Amino acid sequence: MNILQIKNITEGALLAAGKPLTIDQILSLFEEQERPERDVIRSALKELEEEMSGRGIELKQVASGYRLQVRQSVAPWVSRLWEEKPARYSRAFLETLALIAYRQPITRGEIEAVRGVSVSSSIIRTMLEREWIKVVGHRDVPGKPALYGTSKAFLDSFNLKSLSELPALSEIRDLSEIGKELEAGCRRADPIILVC
Amino acid sequence: MNILQIKNITEGALLAAGKPLTIDQILSLFEEQERPERDVIRSALKELEEEMSGRGIELKQVASGYRLQVRQSVAPWVSRLWEEKPARYSRAFLETLALIAYRQPITRGEIEAVRGVSVSSSIIRTMLEREWIKVVGHRDVPGKPALYGTSKAFLDSFNLKSLSELPALSEIRDLSEIGKELEAGCRRADPIILVC
Amino acid sequence: MTTESKTENKDTAEIAEREPLPIALVKGEVYSQLPKDLYIPPDALEVFLEQFEGPLDLLLYLIKKQNLDILDIPIVNITKQYMEYIDLMKDMRLELAAEYLVMAAMLAEIKSRMLLPRPPIEDEDDIDPRAELIRRLQEYERYRKAADEFEKLDRMGRDVLAVSVVCDQEQDKEKPLPKLELDQLLKAFSDVLKRAEMFTRHHIEMEALSVRERMSQVLSRVKDGEFAEFTSLFDVTEGRMGVVVTFLAILELIKESLLEIVQSEAFAQIHIKAAPGMVSADDDPENEAENDVEKAIDAS
Numbered sequence: 001m002n003i004l005q006i007k008n009i010t011e012g013a014l015l016a017a018g019k020p021l022t023i024d025q026i027l028s029l030f031e032e033q034e035r036p037e038r039d040v041i042r043s044a045l046k047e048l049e050e051e052m053s054g055r056g057i058e059l060k061q062v063a064s065g066y067r068l069q070v071r072q073s074v075a076p077w078v079s080r081l082w083e084e085k086p087a088r089y090s091r092a093f094l095e096t097l098a099l100i101a102y103r104q105p106i107t108r109g110e111i112e113a114v115r116g117v118s119v120s121s122s123i124i125r126t127m128l129e130r131e132w133i134k135v136v137g138h139r140d141v142p143g144k145p146a147l148y149g150t151s152k153a154f155l156d157s158f159n160l161k162s163l164s165e166l167p168a169l170s171e172i173r174d175l176s177e178i179g180k181e182l183e184a185g186c187r188r189a190d191p192i193i194l195v196c
Numbered sequence: 197m198n199i200l201q202i203k204n205i206t207e208g209a210l211l212a213a214g215k216p217l218t219i220d221q222i223l224s225l226f227e228e229q230e231r232p233e234r235d236v237i238r239s240a241l242k243e244l245e246e247e248m249s250g251r252g253i254e255l256k257q258v259a260s261g262y263r264l265q266v267r268q269s270v271a272p273w274v275s276r277l278w279e280e281k282p283a284r285y286s287r288a289f290l291e292t293l294a295l296i297a298y299r300q301p302i303t304r305g306e307i308e309a310v311r312g313v314s315v316s317s318s319i320i321r322t323m324l325e326r327e328w329i330k331v332v333g334h335r336d337v338p339g340k341p342a343l344y345g346t347s348k349a350f351l352d353s354f355n356l357k358s359l360s361e362l363p364a365l366s367e368i369r370d371l372s373e374i375g376k377e378l379e380a381g382c383r384r385a386d387p388i389i390l391v392c
Numbered sequence: 393m394t395t396e397s398k399t400e401n402k403d404t405a406e407i408a409e410r411e412p413l414p415i416a417l418v419k420g421e422v423y424s425q426l427p428k429d430l431y432i433p434p435d436a437l438e439v440f441l442e443q444f445e446g447p448l449d450l451l452l453y454l455i456k457k458q459n460l461d462i463l464d465i466p467i468v469n470i471t472k473q474y475m476e477y478i479d480l481m482k483d484m485r486l487e488l489a490a491e492y493l494v495m496a497a498m499l500a501e502i503k504s505r506m507l508l509p510r511p512p513i514e515d516e517d518d519i520d521p522r523a524e525l526i527r528r529l530q531e532y533e534r535y536r537k538a539a540d541e542f543e544k545l546d547r548m549g550r551d552v553l554a555v556s557v558v559c560d561q562e563q564d565k566e567k568p569l570p571k572l573e574l575d576q577l578l579k580a581f582s583d584v585l586k587r588a589e590m591f592t593r594h595h596i597e598m599e600a601l602s603v604r605e606r607m608s609q610v611l612s613r614v615k616d617g618e619f620a621e622f623t624s625l626f627d628v629t630e631g632r633m634g635v636v637v638t639f640l641a642i643l644e645l646i647k648e649s650l651l652e653i654v655q656s657e658a659f660a661q662i663h664i665k666a667a668p669g670m671v672s673a674d675d676d677p678e679n680e681a682e683n684d685v686e687k688a689i690d691a692s
Contacts, residue, residue, distance in 0.1 A: 208553070211555040211556075211557060212554065212555055212556070213556075214556035214557075214558075253557055265557055265558045265560065266557055266558065266560070271559055274559045275559055277559075285572060287580060287583070290572075290577055291581070291584040293572075293577060294577050294578070294581030295581070297577065297581075298581055298604065299604060300605070300608050301608050301611060301650075310584060311584055312587060332608045332611045332612055333650060333666065335648070335649075335650065336649050343611065345608035345612075346608075353572065354572075354574050354577075359604070360605065363574070363578055
């Protein structure tokens, strides 16, 4: 099979799949005797990417594979196809998601401790239903609270290849003396709670 | 707006829409003051069509407008995307079938009583359609519930001559023990074993 | 913390007190003080207050509004303002989350500690509550910022649009039926038994499979409503075991009121027929009310 045919199959598959495809998934489209080398697929992807520069679509590598998507420069026009505007997420939603993304695995109680307020069940449920987060285990403390982590679908949804592409978390500034005292005290038993 | 941008918007829209678009629909994506002439869209479509010749997708005019679709020459490969591995039977399905096999004749209510959850009609229907089970009678209680039993087709599909060839419970024990060992090393014997 | 920064801090606080910076923006109008004599439409204020994501958020807001550094919070001043907001929320009868009150208590405690002369530190574990507050504020602020960054990330469906192109052959393929392995079935049965165990105290006693199978067979034989000769149900070629199994099956069916057994006179032919309720099988009414657990599990 010549490289043009392989490239066309790859392009057709990426356009029709409706989700990111891995190189393995693309390879599995070929019968064993005609199956190209991985490198051939890789170079086909590279060629596609080059051909598409300056066009209405682009090839993007995200967490669960390669994805053809509408180029952002034309998205404002194309999105007029749908009347509904994409949902806006509440601050509570985004803060909770950020905590899970940066601090995973994390329990709900730990999220609440940082945010200073309780986390509504519906937020967690929405994220689980969207498969952006998943239960990755349980902390071995009374009540066995679930530990949450983010999924590939989360990265895909935010156009990211890996967690390392997340914007860097701002630094905590040095607390000088107070900070040292604090760390030595191991942030356990908080006197404030006793006061209340 | 230059022709390249218009072409890219047209391409993006056709790719994202998932259905044919008319020229009017494409025009409606542009704000009034930037909206191109119909002929501009027409020639953009023509250019797209030419660019796509020899590629994995093609522009096709159908009754309800223009549509981008996977080129026939690569469709046989691309369609393997949906050549799913056969789905797995759900736990509810397997448990229901197991109960019918081992406890026949049995009513749906009895299955529900053992499983502790309701049995969906679709599961029973699937088994009846596949002719794995059949109604062998009705229990003489209010509602006259159907009594289910397994059929020859069920035995055939497991390569069994008669139900007596189904593994006895002692073998189930071995099996579940083996499964356990495989799963998590040596865990404690499970309570069923003691009972049987 | 250096003395210098303390002085600076004091200055800032004083400026803030002399010329309070705007605290609220209601319908485009800037309010620099909490309402004492002025009227803010209750709806607007409610929206304003509700937008806080908790006490830390409110505190951060108060600090930021005065261009203060988290590390140098003028506790007295901030506490005062915080309490005013809390009072306001109470007045508005907003549902005030307990977390706000916890924070109020914490601030009050810090304030009192700072006003009172400090005893020499005896307990080394005694954490400066102000440090703890600063730590929490900083920690929260990081994730607040991160959430803002998340909002800016390209998002599928908003900034990035998926493509979907038709592939004509996709509908032609028929999904193969899943293959079922015997061990899967066994596993399922053992799972269900395990669960059933949790529903009942009865021991699960399984009977021989063949009896169950024979019960189905016998039922099929008699389900047309006709009498069947008792003896005709037995197949002697099956030998002693087969006969016994058939007999057990019949007994079991009678016990379950599925069969009727009739003998017109002593020593006459015994006939078997389906119990009166046993209509022939074409439709199954799907509602079954009866059935207790024991009946199903403890069949023998």
